[in-house]
Amino acid sequence: MNAMTQEPASQTQDLRILSYAEAIREAMAIAMEADPTVILMGEDIGVYGGAFQVTLDLVDRFGTDRVMDTPISELGGAGVAVGAALTGLKPIFEFQFSDFAMLAMEQIVNQAAKLRYMLGGEASVPVVFRLPSGSGTGAAAQHSQSIEAWFGHVPGLKVLQPSTPEDAKGMLLAALADPDPVMIFEHKLLYKMKGHVPEGSYLTPIGKALVRRVGTDVTIVAGSIMLHRALEAAEKLSSEGINVEVIDLRSIRPIDHETILTSVRKTGRLMVVYEGVKAFGVGAEISAMVAESDAFDFLDAPILRLGAADAPVPYNPDLERASVPQVDTIEAAARRLTRREV
Amino acid sequence: MTQPDNRPFAIRTYAPDQLREALKRMYLIRRFEEGAEDCYTRGLIHGTMHLSIGQEASAMATCLELTDDDKITSTHRGHGHCIAKGADVGRMFAEFFGKETGYCHGRGGSMHIADVKTGNLGANGIVGGGLPIAVGSALSAKRLCKSDVTVCFFGDGANNEGAFHEALNMAAVWKLPVVFVCENNGYGMSTSTARSTAVKHISERAASYSMPGVTVDGNDFSAVAEAVHIAVARARAGDGPSLVENLTYRWRGHSKSDRNRYRTKEEIEEWMTRDPIARFRAELIAHGLLDDAGANAIEAAAIADMEAGIEFAKVSPSPKLSEVTRYVYAEN
Numbered sequence: 001m002n003a004m005t006q007e008p009a010s011q012t013q014d015l016r017i018l019s020y021a022e023a024i025r026e027a028m029a030i031a032m033e034a035d036p037t038v039i040l041m042g043e044d045i046g047v048y049g050g051a052f053q054v055t056l057d058l059v060d061r062f063g064t065d066r067v068m069d070t071p072i073s074e075l076g077g078a079g080v081a082v083g084a085a086l087t088g089l090k091p092i093f094e095f096q097f098s099d100f101a102m103l104a105m106e107q108i109v110n111q112a113a114k115l116r117y118m119l120g121g122e123a124s125v126p127v128v129f130r131l132p133s134g135s136g137t138g139a140a141a142q143h144s145q146s147i148e149a150w151f152g153h154v155p156g157l158k159v160l161q162p163s164t165p166e167d168a169k170g171m172l173l174a175a176l177a178d179p180d181p182v183m184i185f186e187h188k189l190l191y192k193m194k195g196h197v198p199e200g201s202y203l204t205p206i207g208k209a210l211v212r213r214v215g216t217d218v219t220i221v222a223g224s225i226m227l228h229r230a231l232e233a234a235e236k237l238s239s240e241g242i243n244v245e246v247i248d249l250r251s252i253r254p255i256d257h258e259t260i261l262t263s264v265r266k267t268g269r270l271m272v273v274y275e276g277v278k279a280f281g282v283g284a285e286i287s288a289m290v291a292e293s294d295a296f297d298f299l300d301a302p303i304l305r306l307g308a309a310d311a312p313v314p315y316n317p318d319l320e321r322a323s324v325p326q327v328d329t330i331e332a333a334a335r336r337l338t339r340r341e342v
Numbered sequence: 343m344t345q346p347d348n349r350p351f352a353i354r355t356y357a358p359d360q361l362r363e364a365l366k367r368m369y370l371i372r373r374f375e376e377g378a379e380d381c382y383t384r385g386l387i388h389g390t391m392h393l394s395i396g397q398e399a400s401a402m403a404t405c406l407e408l409t410d411d412d413k414i415t416s417t418h419r420g421h422g423h424c425i426a427k428g429a430d431v432g433r434m435f436a437e438f439f440g441k442e443t444g445y446c447h448g449r450g451g452s453m454h455i456a457d458v459k460t461g462n463l464g465a466n467g468i469v470g471g472g473l474p475i476a477v478g479s480a481l482s483a484k485r486l487c488k489s490d491v492t493v494c495f496f497g498d499g500a501n502n503e504g505a506f507h508e509a510l511n512m513a514a515v516w517k518l519p520v521v522f523v524c525e526n527n528g529y530g531m532s533t534s535t536a537r538s539t540a541v542k543h544i545s546e547r548a549a550s551y552s553m554p555g556v557t558v559d560g561n562d563f564s565a566v567a568e569a570v571h572i573a574v575a576r577a578r579a580g581d582g583p584s585l586v587e588n589l590t591y592r593w594r595g596h597s598k599s600d601r602n603r604y605r606t607k608e609e610i611e612e613w614m615t616r617d618p619i620a621r622f623r624a625e626l627i628a629h630g631l632l633d634d635a636g637a638n639a640i641e642a643a644a645i646a647d648m649e650a651g652i653e654f655a656k657v658s659p660s661p662k663l664s665e666v667t668r669y670v671y672a673e674n
Contacts, residue, residue: 039485065485071515076474076508083478086463087413088486091478106505110468111475118454119464120447121669155670179672 016199021054021191023165024130027172028055028092030201032062035090038176040067041081042094042130043074051096052132052191078104078129082112082181085127090176097143098131098185112181113156128175133185134225134275135324141312144320146224146275148185149282152252158182158206159252163227165195167250170204177203187225209256211263215245217338218269221260221286223249226273226325233331242338252282260286261295268300269337275324278307304337306330349629350564355571356406358631362640364406364563365626368398368619369644371422374431375594377648378421378438378452382598386656387438391452394422396561396593399618400525401426403566404493404588407574411490413461413479415472418453419525419592420465423495428460431647435655443658449669461490469530470503472496473522477509480518480583491519491577493570499530501544510551510583519577521570524587525560531596532604548585560588561618564625590618 018026031038040062045055046069059067070077074095081091095101101108112125135144151159158180162168168186175182212227213234222230227248234244245263249255264270270290272283283305290296290303309323335341347354352361375393382391394401401422405414408427416423424434429445437444437455445455456464463479466472476494483490500506501524513520524544528535541547548555554576558565566588573584591613595602602610626632632640661668 037486068516071508071511073508073512075505076477076512079471079474079505079509080478080481080512083415083463083475084481084485085478086475087479087482089478089482106468106471107474111466111471115464116672117669118446118450119456119458119669120445120449121673122446122456122458123464124672155667158671 015196017194018165018197019191020165020168020186020193020195021052023169023197024054024172024186025056025058026197027169028058029061031173031176032058032066034201037088038090038092039084040092040094041070041077043070043072043096045069045094050094052188054191055094074100074103075107079107079111081127082107082125085125085181086115086123090126090128092128092130092176094130096132098133098147099142099145101129101131101147108151108157108181108183109154113154116180117156124179125181126179127181128172129181129183131183131185132188134187134189135313135320136189138315138317138320140315144313146185146308148252149276149280149285151183152282152285156180157253160184160206161223161250161252162186163190163224163248163250165193165197167204169197170202171206171250173201174203174206178206182206185224189225207251207254207256209250209259210248211245211259212248213244213246215243215267217243217267218271218334219245219247219260219263219267220271220273220330220334221247221249222273223252223282224275226275229325229327229330230273232327233334236327236331237334240335242335244334249282255285255289257289257293261290261293264290264295265298268298270299271304271306271334271337273306273325273330275308277310278305279310281307283307301337301340304333306333350625351568351571352403352406352564353625353629353631355567360406361626361631364402365619365622365632365637366640366644367426368402368622369641370431370647371398371401371425372619373644373648374421374425374434374651377435377652379594381438381652389451390597390599391438392419392597393594394419394592396613396618397525397527397590398422399563399566399622400523400560400588400590403563404495404523404570406567407571408461408493409490410460411488413463413476413490413492415463415476415479415492415494416465417472417495417497417500418465418467418469419497420455420495421452424455424457424462424465427457427462429457429462431651432654435651436658439655439658440660441655441658442661443654447669448661470496470500470505473500473505473509476520477513477518480513480520481516483519484516489578491521491574493521493523495523495525497530498524498526498528498535498539498544501547502538510547510553510585513583514551514553517580517582519580520583521573521577522583522585523570524585525590526587527590527592529596529604534604543587545585545587553583553585555585555587557587557589560590561616561621563618563622
């Protein structure tokens with residue numbers, strides 16, 4: 001008998017393993033069971049199960065009235081979700097690829113994000129947008145982008161980026177409990193990632209970063225798949241005696257200043273790793289936030305940003321890999337930073 | 343007695359009190375717009391505004407039989423819709439003055455005025471912005487098994503936006519209780535519908551989405567009321583959306599920057615002879631629902647309401663500067 005089977009039953013359940021996609025699906029099912037106003041909308045989310053099979057069989061459980069295939073009308077579809085949210089429903093709208101949200105910028109940015117403010121607090125738009133995001137699938141420039149920072153610029157939105165199955169579920173449930181519009185960027189390469197997911201309903205707090213690895217020499221802030229690459233790089237660097245602290249950003253808007261500043265005050269070095277284009281991105285915001293704070297006085301080295309190349313996501317697999325931070329580039333950059341070679 | 347009733351639709355369908363109230367609200371719309379324009383000219387209101395003088399029948403006859411549970415989405419030229427749906431002109435003026443007592447606590451202004459409690463989901467600064475939102479509102483009614491309908495006001499300019507086509511298609515595919523009301527005033531800012539729109543009548547576009555489409559004289563109160571009545575009944579019965587096109591005209595320019603270089607004085611004057619308020623007033627008098635003195639009293643009451651509204655706005659407090667980020671997110 002191994003240790004696993006000797007665990008009490010309740011603990012075995014606690015160690016339940018699901019994929020990131022399964023965790024999201026479970027969150028949607030829990031919400032739909034509990035609240036008849038929750039509906040799903042999106043392209044091919046019914047019998048097809050969604051382009052990434054996230055909704056899978058939910059249409060069989062909840063019917064086509066609540067799992068609605070929309071026409072290929074991102075602007076209109078997102079707008080219908082906004083209007084429905086304004087009048088009593090809680091729609092979860094899936095963009096097939098986050099890139100397609102650009103067709104719906106009007107409804108997301110001009111309407112959903114601003115309605116509460118424009119109406120002086122007299123209206124609420126509790127809509128959740130799910131956006132499969134990121135590169136690494138060979139889908140090239142229009143199906144691989146990481147545009148979460150764009151929405152970080154918009155007051156009224158909340159922008160999340162879960163990196164684990166547990167957070168993917170908890171963040172979706174938290175987004176549904178939130179009265180404001182929430183955008184959840186799900187990384188396509190994480191959908192099959194497995195991890196521990198608690199049973200039942202729980203809410204992952206919005207706006208809270210998490211120290212995933214404690215360290216003393218350098219702070220790496222990373223979200224989504226970049227968290228995993230940063231953790232892997234940190235593991236490798238530990239054998240060289242470089243002790244990396246890795247923070248899972250989790251939420252781009254609101255951003256958790258305190259967790260980042262506390263870490264920087266301790267380590268004196270900061271690297272921000274993200275998959276969006278480096279310029280004007282999440283790294284710029286976090287760097288500026290540190291530079292404007294008292295944590296600046298604790299810095300022993302310049303702040304370093306690792307982001308995507310200043311180019312559209314390329315098709316060629318080697319180019320594609322080279323265009324965004326990878327474990328080896330993160331590792332090398334952290335090494336340079338701790339040795340003051342930058 | 344089987345004599346056919348040849349009176350106009352509105353006269354034979356609605357109670358006299360309701361029709362007199364409608365005339366009062368039409369006067370109120372016009373006096374409100376004139377009052378707003380005057381306040382703007384005198385520097386009491388800043389920004390810009392889009393006046394609906396000349397389009398009062400379209401707003402009022404469309405909203406005539408809607409209840410507070412029925413929803414509307416409105417446009418940048420939305421003051422009239424707001425008043426027709428039952429808003430208080432004092433709180434509207436307060437909004438224009440940027441005051442805390444305004445419908446949007448001074449955060450929205452003319453282009454975002456809304457009154458959710460009377461079913462007005464808001465004006466919109468984006469042409470076509472309200473179309474998908476109206477469809478979403480109708481989806482809510484259907485899913486939540488409510489009998490309310492959503493009326494979506496939009497202008498001729500919006501009919502060339504992608505949002506228009508996507509919204510009408512979805513409303514038809516899902517058979518939703520929504521009525522699309524196009525206020526065709528002939529110009530999207532300066533560009534005429536003839537120069538911008540491939541079809542002669544915007545209502546023809548309804549056929550592409552398998553819904554009824556009708557074009558009516560938008561300055562004829564009764565004609566609008568009848569077309570919308572049929573469309574609302576169809577929506578309430580669960581038979582799906584319709585498109586009603588009200589042909590009308592804005593007497594004023596597009597906004598405060600307009601120098602009227604794209605239309606002639608003669609054209610404007612010709613349309614002013616088709617004044618929707620004068621026509622409705624004459625109709626009520628002709629059918630014995632009102633006499634001239636009664637009509638004058640209604641008009642005077644509208645002026646008094648307008649003046650009281652401006653006074654309320656003037657004496658209302660401004661928002662606190664420390665609350666500039668209030669209402670961005672829900673408060674705990």
